[in-house]
Amino acid sequence: MSTLINKDPVYHILKxxxxxxxPHFRQIGMDERDFIVALQHIHEAGYTDRTGNGLSQAGLNYINGYERRTYDSLN
Structure with missing residues (x-):
């Protein structure tokens, strides 16, 4: 999964x-400041539910779209 983080840390955190x-920044090998910026983006974009503990439909759509694009680019 380290290849994914280089391409899209938002996807990796959402996953x-x-x-x-x-997740914790050490768990995914990111700098703490970059991790915080990515989490702020995730929150501001509405990718988490109201509690912040789960994903919203937008977050699930982000994951699905990223995986679809990755799959399509490999085929």
């Missing part, structure tokens, strides 16, 4: 939120 709950 971890979906699978494990709250």
């Amino acid at each position: 971890l939120l979906q699978e494990q709950g709250e």
Whole structure:
């Protein structure tokens, strides 16, 4: 998954939120400041639900769109 973080840290964080709950910057190999900026973007874009513990439909759509584009680019 380290290739994914180079391409899109927002996707990587959203995927971890979906699978494990709250990720930690060390868990995904990001600088703490970059991680905080990505989390702020995720929150401001509405990718998490109101509680901040789960993903909104927009967050799920982001994951699905990214995975679809990645799959399409490989084929």
